[in-house]
């Protein structure tokens with residue numbers, strides 16, 4: 329059984345933990361919580377546990393002796409020792425999952441100005457913070473951590489619920505609804521009533537992506553750059569590819585009407601033959617761009633790399649290009665002079681200008 333031991337000056341605060349799912353886990357012996365009152369180990373006649381800081385300054389500091397003796401009384405040999413501290417690494421779902429694997433976890437709650445720093449070395453403590461703010465004591469942080477850790481202990485929560493939750497797959501969770509179907513004229517989304525599980529999964533995934541992008545761009549960027557895949561373009565991707573090609577040509581150039589027609593004609597005729605050199609960039613089933621590479625002169629031509637604007641700025645493009653540069657000795661490309669962003673990226677990646685027209689540079693990367 330997993331055991332979580334709390335070292336605190338305020339043991340009574342932990343009574344509030346014992347409710348709902350956590351209480352059920354305790355009742356089912358899935359884990360045990362052991363709250364130890366540090367004060368009982370004080371050798372001072374008044375049970376004092378704090379003292380003035382060396383070097384002066386405001387507030388009091390928790391003394392080592394009662395804490396160390398409280399820990400030693402546990403006679404635990406191998407434990408994960410956590411000191412709740414605003415200086416620590418920020419607690420997250422991954423840590424909660426990791427900590428849930430330990431048989432024995434000890435959490436030290438500081439109070440006042442904190443604890444004598446030597447406790448970290450003496451007890452091998454890892455400092456863990458629950459966020460960038462300062463609380464009066466470590467009891468609430470300890471409860472937050474216990475709750476998040478216990479949810480990840482096998483048997484406490486249905487495995488499927490854990491898989492779908494925010495952070496578990498790197499994204500925030502999709503919106504959830506329950507009865508009634510309509511409340512004050514607001515209905516739950518139709519797709520959830522369709523009974524079509526594939527459609528429901530796709531909708532939820534898109535919602536997760538959207539919510540993560542809106543609220544946590546850091547997580548979104550990390551997710552997309554680690555989860556995109558390249559899939560060989562098929563006949564059915566033709567229209568999407570034409571659109572990407574049109575956008576990449578027309579966004580940066582003031583294309584005269586006759587050229588516009590010429591390009592559309594090219595897309596209708598010659599371009600179709602090139603589709604076999606293209607790959608679609610996808611996140612799950614969602615197409616977010618394309619890349620095309622084909623033989624050219626004495627090397628290959630990076631014919632096109634396009635990433636939808638919603639998915640830019642997270643390194644997908646450079647990751648794909650670096651991969652191409654790894655595989656080939658000579659890579660050519662054409663870039664519009666007006667597209668300074670792409671031009672600068674290619675320069676950074678080691679491309680050099682080989683030729684130029686009025687509007688474009690021909691660039692070469694050579695190993």
Ligand SMILES: C[S@@+](CC[C@H](N)C(=O)[O-])C[C@H]1O[C@@H](n2cnc3c(N)ncnc32)[C@H](O)[C@@H]1O
Pocket residue numbers: 411412413414415436437438439440441442443456457458459460461462463464465466467469
């Ligand atoms: C008032 S705080 C001490 C803050 C300390 N003087 C500092 O500036 O870093 C008292 C205790 O509350 C706990 N605590 C406060 N904020 C915390 C946070 N964000 N995460 C974890 N523990 C925290 C710690 O155990 C700490 O020892």
